[in-house]
Amino acid sequence: MSDQYYDLTTTGVAYVNRFRKVKPEQGNPYYSVTLAAMRGKANNEGHIQKTYIDCNVLGNAVEMVQQLESFFKDGAEPKVMIKFVVGDLEQRAFVYKSGDRKGHTGSSLKGRLFDIKWYKVNGDTTVYSAAEIERYQQANDADDHSEDEEKSEAEDKPSTPSLPQEVKLVSDDPYYEERENQLIEQGYAYQGASMWRLTT
Numbered sequence: 001m002s003d004q005y006y007d008l009t010t011t012g013v014a015y016v017n018r019f020r021k022v023k024p025e026q027g028n029p030y031y032s033v034t035l036a037a038m039r040g041k042a043n044n045e046g047h048i049q050k051t052y053i054d055c056n057v058l059g060n061a062v063e064m065v066q067q068l069e070s071f072f073k074d075g076a077e078p079k080v081m082i083k084f085v086v087g088d089l090e091q092r093a094f095v096y097k098s099g100d101r102k103g104h105t106g107s108s109l110k111g112r113l114f115d116i117k118w119y120k121v122n123g124d125t126t127v128y129s130a131a132e133i134e135r136y137q138q139a140n141d142a143d144d145h146s147e148d149e150e151k152s153e154a155e156d157k158p159s160t161p162s163l164p165q166e167v168k169l170v171s172d173d174p175y176y177e178e179r180e181n182q183l184i185e186q187g188y189a190y191q192g193a194s195m196w197r198l199t200t
Helices: 061-075 130-146 151-156 176-185
Strands: 009-022 030-039 049-057 080-095 105-121 166-168 188-192 195-198
Touching (some): 009 061, 049 080, 061 080, 061 105, 105 130
Antiparallel strands (some): 009 080, 030 049, 166 195, 188 195
C-alpha cells in the first residue's frame, strides 16, 4: 500500500454566494458557501467569467467566515469578495429534481475552503486575517534585517509586502480582543467606527 498523498489546492478571488450554516441531525454544525471564482479578463462591458465551487468551510477559514455571518443575517445579500484557498477539488454528478431539466444529469465542483486571506464587504475596507497580518509583519522584519546586507544582494531580493494602512475589525468577532491587542502591538491606532490605522 502506498502512503503517497497529492495535494490539490486552488487559490483566487471570488464572490461569496449561498452562505449557510448547516445543522445536521447528527454531528456538529458547519458552514457551507458557494464561491463564484473569477477567471480570465473582463470584456468590454466589464463582465468577467466565473467558476462556481460548492465548499464546506474548514481550518483557518472558519474564523473569517464567522466574522462574515452577521452580514448575511435575515436574508441579506451583501457583496462579499474574498481571496481564498480551496483544496480537494472534485466534480460530482447530480440529478435535477425540478425545473426544465428535471430528471437530467448535471455536475458541480465541490471543494473544501481551507483559508481566507482577506475579505471585503460591499466595497468597504479590506479586512485581513490574523495570519495574513502576521505574514506581512514577518516579511517586513526580514526586509529590515536585509538592509544591513550588501547593496548588491539587497537588489536581487524581491520586494516584500507592507502592512495594510487600514484594518477594520468586526465587533462580534469572537477573537476581537486578541485581534485588537495584535493591532496595537503592530503600531495601529484606533480611529473610531471599528477602524484602525497604521501610525508607525
